[in-house]
Amino acid sequence: MPKESSTQERRHDILDSVQRSGRVFVADLSQSFGVSEVTIRSDLQMLADQGLVVRTHGGAIPAGRLSPELSLALRRQQQPLAKDHIGAAGAELIEDGDAVYLDTSSTALAIARHLTHHRYVTVVTNSIAIVNELTDCPNVHVVVPGGRLRRETASLIGADGLDYIRQLNIQKGFFGAHGVTPAEGLTDVSVEEAEVKRVLVGLCRQVVAVLDATKWGRVGVASFATLEQIDVIITDQDAPAELVAQAQAAGVAVHLV
Amino acid sequence: MPKESSTQERRHDILDSVQRSGRVFVADLSQSFGVSEVTIRSDLQMLADQGLVVRTHGGAIPAGRLSPELSLALRRQQQPLAKDHIGAAGAELIEDGDAVYLDTSSTALAIARHLTHHRYVTVVTNSIAIVNELTDCPNVHVVVPGGRLRRETASLIGADGLDYIRQLNIQKGFFGAHGVTPAEGLTDVSVEEAEVKRVLVGLCRQVVAVLDATKWGRVGVASFATLEQIDVIITDQDAPAELVAQAQAAGVAVHLV
DNA sequence: GAAAGAAAACGAAAGTAATCGAAAGCAGCA
């Protein structure tokens, strides 16, 4: 393993190593590349933000190593209280008679769980997890635009359903994201899904981002909404005050829950 | 089982083991993974919290799945044997590489359950039950054309996804029906769904009807395929011989299973 | 079948070691 390579080369080599060996350790990579463990952790964080690896304690594994059910379960398990609070607050923004779009994030699923007392609401979603959740809610009308099954997120992906959605009048769209920063706005780890979300943001009358504190300051590989395009951000109390202030300065109504 | 795996990998492997063997024991897992029983119990607790396993005394069993030890009678309640046989026969008509349409009938679901050993198969379906079933089959590519949720059948209805389907080359379409007679052909109880099925029959290169004996001679309100449009009927041994003969006279290959 | 005792399993708590990530500072380069 060569030393004195560029940052980009090192990250490429690290990714290659993760994929070849199936598991890497921070300590080993630090020794191999002749850089500090903090630098390796920074590299792995970048690769994780692009959805290429999954960070583990002491190292990383290839994205896709874990089964779809477990990947989904791990995502749902993160910040459960924050997501529930954000979900409840998101549901409170939904009025009887509304047509809303819920994306495939686990925070949008938390919103769906709080719709049991709403009436005449239409939910448009490509999340199979949300469809399953709303099967027991006869008061909610569910529309699924369609696409190809992506097991890791129990959702349907692709742009084919956009024509369907364009025919609908969607009052509010609720979007999770991999990260949010003032410069990059809302970002995702999948370029393809970011492209679809970008169109959806344009189709919704009101855009609501639902993010827990861990998402602030983090950047995924593709942006899908600038701060100016966001009407509301619902987040929890741990959200960093400085970034919240910058979002508010850009005109976003930030709800801390 | 290698040591030095991460927590996520261990839990993935534990979940896999639960699903493969149908039952696991804390003591065995502790020995296999080289960690304490408390750690294994913590792992199982997390998997149980997420609804992936059910904790038992001393171990765990799969969640939402029949354990191999459960009685055959309970399996029968789960799905009648005739449908399972028809489903198995339907799956045998599906070749690796095929793109097939499965409708939202419970017999089509039986087909989906027999696809675990197929490769490179694309399933096009609006049945949420089938999507859920195929979540565990990474070898099967799933496409969902989309529509409005119909809770009674865990499926999506409506003609909106037809444009999507028209772009696809579907070798075989598998259709359940409310009834089949020589005069009316295949019939359904929903005029709306019959209209969609009629279009779908026209889009599939080969049309396969999957019907148990109770469907012969029965008539729903709307027809969606004449006998001449049907290539194969898969049915069980109790199908009435005279109606079977008439179908055969009309050029249908009837498979009795 | 009920009761009693023993064994197995559980989960909470506390402790330890490893790992993490934020922050600050420095060097090199355009």
Next chain:
DNA sequence: TGCTGCTTTCGATTACTTTCGTTTTCTTTC
């Protein structure tokens, strides 16, 4: 001069252990 990439430092977090009181299950006896 400002930016990038790297370092060190250090408080926080994670993952695992052992211990021990509690609970559940099994076995034996009546």
